[in-house]
Amino acid sequence: MAGILAVVIIGGALITLLNTEPPADNWRAEVQQQVEGDREALAEDPEAVFLQERLTLNNYRLDNDIAPINDATQWGFVDFVSILTMFVTLFTVIAATSSVAGEFTNGTIKLLLIRPVKRWMILLSKLIVSLFYAAGLLLLLFVTAYLAGGLFFGFQSPQLTTLYIDNGQVVEQSMAASIWAGYGLAMVNLVMMTIFAFMIAAIFRNSSIAIGLTIFLMFAGTNVVVFLSQYDWAKYILFANTDLRMYFGTGEPLIDGMTLGFSIVILAIYFAVFAFLTFFVFSKRDVAA
Amino acid sequence: MNENPIVKIEGLTKTLGRKNVVDDITVDIYGGEVFGFLGPNGAGKTTTIRMMLGLMKASKGDVQINGFSVKKQFVQAMEHVGGIVENPEMYGYMSGYQNLVHYARMNGITTKGRIDQVLDVVGMRESSGQKVRRYSLGMRQRLGLAQALLHKPKLLILDEPTNGLDPAGIREMRRHLRYLAEEEGMAVFVSSHLLSEMELMCDRIGIIQTGKLIDVQNVHDFVGGIEEKTLHLTVDPIREAQKILKVHFPKQTMITKGKTIQLQTAPDKVPELITELAGAGINIYEASLNGGTLEDKFLKVTGGEGVV
Incomplete structure (x- = not known):
């Protein structure tokens, strides 16, 4: 799994290298050119929000001497690769599920549960290992992206600034904060998906069903939430809260009125319920496998 | 045979739906004896064993192992029992030795060399480096036995231990079990649906049918006696x-x-x-x-x- 992840990242770096124009030596000229193009386009269509925002950002760049961050640079690539955290989630769900349901499917659960150890401790150790595995993969993703980015595009200092627009105002954000949002907050999603996978695995005790169901709910859930976002109650759905990036940087809350605190409370409640169900079912149910 | 029973099964009952799959079984098993649990398939042998090992909860009654209730003192009770339920399924992607290391850790065994000792007992020293995936059924049974003996339990529970063994393997398993009972003073609880096999292996045989323990007999009564x-x-x-x-x-x-x-x-x-x-x-x-x-x-x- 770690190998697959590394191959995907290096492949991504290669594709970026071939398809993205490298940052120009004179970025000012390029940005200036874009500004002029956007001005002309805006004269024809004054309502184009995207063009307006880009214009505002570019002007800010020129005024404050902040170069744009290209995907084909080391930190640009690292930031871009954070989208691959979904692979980390996928692999973690597979590992977490098979560590519980796989024992039932293979029959190894019997020799495991007749040891002088309480069942909840066995499950807890599996949960902890799964979370370490998730964190390890995330770290691997970051390190590989950092190395691949450095090797393909040249190493650079992380003292960079990204810009985004919030309520019409240009806001500066350090690269470190952006990276943190991309990778660190992914861990929140990973923790939730891991306990979710554990619950499904403990209930169904079948690897294939548990992996299939978790992955399906994970992708379907995210889409269904977008679809349901017109209703206010949708904010109580797990998948409306798992992506905390919506509260940072360019993100926007899925439903108006949702706050970081609200999402953290909702996630904590879901976690507690999932954990309780998982531990209850795993400890109490007869093993007939 | 010792005076005090190592296992006390008291009114053990498992109700699934409306049926009593195991129905009010009461029997004591002593150290130094091989106790055969004989019955046709589906009589409730495996369910009884699962309850003895805490894999299933008894609906009524309880099992005491070395004085500890499986229901209430699970951890202490499990310290004194080793077993195999049905097939000895272990982790195929690890070697036999690695599997034993895993079980030893869970049993809190820190003594170095204990794993080698049990490997010697079951004659698996040479092949313990191979992945379990490549093992034959006979090798798996032996490794299963090694796993059950690691923590020197007072009670050994084996579910159909000769399943899938060839005649030589069966004889060897029989010799092992007799040795463990006679020399190590363990209580050995063996289930089977084959009477001929039980007669050769066991000191006492309990017959179970549709969940009920019908009769418990001494095998040696077979030899003497005035019954025709x-x-x-x-x-x-x-x-x-x-x-x-x-x-x-x-x-x-x-x-x-x-x-x-x-x-x-x-x-x-x-x-x-x-x-x-x-x-x-x-x-x-x-x-x-x-x-x-x-x-x-x-x-x-x-x-x-x-x-x-």
């Missing part, structure tokens, strides 16, 4: 033998098949008969005593199936 059993004698010349036997059993019609005579007698009388036949110059090729209460009962409950 069927004696088969293969002799030559057969006519002379018949004449002598006729004197002892004037009322019985003896069944003769080829050179074999079949008659009913108390086991006590067998040595005497053989001495007399031999004294009359008759060649005895084979003498065997079959039947008796246990087999009759077993045949009755199983309807003759499952006996080999």
